[in-house]
Amino acid sequence: MATTSRTAAHHESPGTAPPAYLQGTVLWVSGGFYDVQTERGVVRCVLRERLRKNLVYPESRGRRRRVQAVRKQEIVEPAVAGDQVCIAPPSSSQSGTEPIGTIEEILPRTREFTRQAVLGHDRGGNTAGQTIIANLDQLVIVIAARQPEPRVGLIDRFLAAAEAAELEALVCINKLDLGLSGDLDAELAVFDDIGYPVVRTSAESGQGVDALRGRLRDHVSAFVGPSGVGKSTLLNALQPDL
Ligand SMILES: Nc1nc2c(ncn2[C@@H]2O[C@H](COP(=O)(O)OP(=O)(O)O)[C@@H](O)[C@H]2O)c(=O)[nH]1
Ligand SMILES: [Mg+2]
Known part of the structure; x- marks a missing residue:
């Protein structure tokens, strides 16, 4: 059959x-x-x-x-x-x-x-x-809303690296449950304005994890960002559907 x-x-x-x-x-x-x-x-x-x-094939052409x-x-x-x-x-x-x-x-x-x-x-x-x-085509730049303290300059550097490598990029602000540090909100609006999606998540509470999963669909993505921002925790939260 x-x-x-x-x-x-x-x-x-x-x-x-x-x-x-x-x-x-x-x-x-x-x-x-x-x-x-x-x-x-x-x-x-x-x-x-x-x-x-x-x-290993021979150099000559025209023959089988x-x-x-x-x-x-x-x-x-x-x-x-x-x-x-x-x-x-x-x-x-x-x-x-x-x-x-x-x-x-x-x-x-x-x-x-x-x-x-x-x-x-x-x-x-x-x-x-x-x-x-x-086939990597997308960089997910993960930054904590607090702890470790977010540094916008670091996001800039990762975005530049993504552009140089011709990768799509998005910014993921994790640990939203801790509240946004300082005037991070205003600074994030700039990334949105210039065309980089900003996704806000809490790997701990699960908030925003579905939205992030939606952004990963049909892409091969790499998660980058400082140690302790919650990359591993996020991947575990995403895992059931990966
Ligand atoms: N409050 C809070 N803590 C989180 C969150 N995500 C991760 N963490 C904690 O942050 C610490 C570092 O997380 P980890 O996933 O190891 O970070 P990584 O180094 O980027 O992989 C761990 O203690 C996690 O439990 C979150 O959304 N909220
Ligand atoms: Mg980790």
Whole structure:
């Protein structure tokens, strides 16, 4: 049955993934497992083994490309948070404790956030960017309403960094339950005026968390801001729907 419907859909739109595959976003990579957000919820996956390998092709063109060598990719993680992937979902007949899907393809990245990583001696000690997060497109600048004392200059610096990296940005004022410090209200109005959304939250009470979640939809976002402003607490408050 599954094979029949797969073939039929292939006739309708050649070149696209069979409908048995699901597209999703890698949320979390840990211990060889990849949690992938799909339209059917979060699916825990492993990576198809060939995606771990570096296939090396000869330089010459015009001939059928044949793999010359296979190198194991040992240092660089092939799939990272933010990657768009095609997965084969766990089959319904699969027995056992937790159903596990398989990542079959990693789609091309639109952008990468990298850190310089020194590769092994066998590659001549060359440095290459190690991708930490893929397809990042939004910076969430988190500042506390009080404690640690908000510094508007810091928001400015993060906004400048976001612009330089061509990321969308929004300002999140957390710990609203403590009350706004000084004339922060007036200063925040300026950010709103120049086009940066300001979201006010209390991770503690849950106020504004839905609004923030709405801003995260359809984005790959990174949370930045000083230590102690409540980034981890906010992520935990957001988690049920992530
Ligand atoms: N009053 C209040 N405290 C908060 C709120 N969010 C986080 N905190 C507290 O602030 C402290 C630092 O939070 P944490 O999430 O670790 O900050 P991070 O360093 O930015 O990840 C913790 O003690 C949290 O319980 C909030 O909305 N209101
Ligand atoms: Mg933290």
